[in-house]
Amino acid sequence: MVLGEGRFQISDFSKTPHPAPPHADVVRGQKKTRLAPSPTGALHLGNARTFLINWALARQRGWRILLRIEDLDGPRIKEGAAVQAAQDLAWLGLDWDEGPCYQRADLAPYHQALAQLRNAGLVYPCQCTRKMVAAALSAPHGDEHELRYPGTCRGRALAADAPGTAWRLKTADESVVFVDEYTGPHASNPHREVGDFVVATKEGLPAYQLAVVVDDARQGVTDIVRGDDLLPSTARQLLLYRALGLTPVPHYWHVPLVLGPDGRRLAKRHGDTRVAWYRDHGVPFERMVGLAAAWSGVPGPRRAMEIGVFLAEFKLERLPRTPITFTEEDHLWLLQK
Numbered sequence: 001m002v003l004g005e006g007r008f009q010i011s012d013f014s015k016t017p018h019p020a021p022p023h024a025d026v027v028r029g030q031k032k033t034r035l036a037p038s039p040t041g042a043l044h045l046g047n048a049r050t051f052l053i054n055w056a057l058a059r060q061r062g063w064r065i066l067l068r069i070e071d072l073d074g075p076r077i078k079e080g081a082a083v084q085a086a087q088d089l090a091w092l093g094l095d096w097d098e099g100p101c102y103q104r105a106d107l108a109p110y111h112q113a114l115a116q117l118r119n120a121g122l123v124y125p126c127q128c129t130r131k132m133v134a135a136a137l138s139a140p141h142g143d144e145h146e147l148r149y150p151g152t153c154r155g156r157a158l159a160a161d162a163p164g165t166a167w168r169l170k171t172a173d174e175s176v177v178f179v180d181e182y183t184g185p186h187a188s189n190p191h192r193e194v195g196d197f198v199v200a201t202k203e204g205l206p207a208y209q210l211a212v213v214v215d216d217a218r219q220g221v222t223d224i225v226r227g228d229d230l231l232p233s234t235a236r237q238l239l240l241y242r243a244l245g246l247t248p249v250p251h252y253w254h255v256p257l258v259l260g261p262d263g264r265r266l267a268k269r270h271g272d273t274r275v276a277w278y279r280d281h282g283v284p285f286e287r288m289v290g291l292a293a294a295w296s297g298v299p300g301p302r303r304a305m306e307i308g309v310f311l312a313e314f315k316l317e318r319l320p321r322t323p324i325t326f327t328e329e330d331h332l333w334l335l336q337k
């Protein structure tokens with residue numbers, strides 16, 4: 001299939017990146033979700049399945065879909081990966097109603113949010129080592145080790161505008177309670193898990209936790225569907241909604257991940273599991289969708305299918321509650337002629 005042909009119009013990607021839509025795009029009462037790839041590498045089979053679930057939920061329930069490229073997320077952003085991620089999504093058959101918007105295209109909303117937190121005395125400057133601060137830039141995914149910040153700079157009279165100053169949100173020793181639409185009730189205590197966490201880095205960029213909250217709020221995102229490795233981030237994000245006085249908070253839907261045979265989150269260590277690798281090896285998109293369907297509780301024998309069939313057959317109630325393991329048989333099934 002030729003990219004951009006038929007249903008999918010992806011020619012927009014050659015244009016200059018445009019910033020996030022303004023508030024005017026937020027329609028009262030309209031539910032909205034976002035597909036938020038981080039161009040830190042190409043989309044792999046696990047991400048693809050989460051995006052397919054997100055997309056199908058949205059299309060089944062009439063939510064608008066925004067494509068937001070999270071190009072602040074991580075020091076590992078790769079040239080061309082944003083376009084590639086969107087092309088991979090379009091190739092699989094996903095579409096969206098708004099975007100792509102790029103976080104990096106306009107940093108002003110994040111700076112405003114930081115200024116608001118500073119004025120309210122809810123954050124403090126921190127000059128701890130680069131390593132402790134750098135860890136906060138990316139979205140923390142499940143099996144990455146997170147350090148608990150002991151609060152070293154809290155209460156220190158540091159010059160706020162000295163170069164190399166990061167900003168941390170003051171956390172209280174309290175439990176944050178929320179009900180996930182898929183996994184049910186949760187209680188967690190960010191103060192004990194990670195301590196005062198970074199909201200802006202030494203480089204003057206918003207950290208993942210701040211960027212995602214600022215964007216979801218101003219873009220009118222009501223429903224966030226993502227891998228459950230980001231479940232621990234939710235309480236931190238809710239603290240930021242509160243600190244910034246943002247309402248209403250979105251609904252969260254955390255779905256189980258696809259793991260490698262070693263039980264760890266699917267990643268480079270498991271070989272080349274990129275959607276693009278399979279496409280380049282002649283695997284049709286229907287097979288990729290078929291594998292995602294088999295991994296998502298779509299009944300019947302494993303078979304190649306178009307995204308429209310996935311949409312008709314996918315039911316959240318049938319989504320396996322436990323993680324899926326990507327096996328050698330799955331790989332061989334994809335490559336079958």
Ligand code: GLU
Nearest residue numbers: 036037038070139212226
């Ligand atoms: N861009 C983030 C990631 O890929 C997703 C963040 C989110 O869904 O909140 O890790």
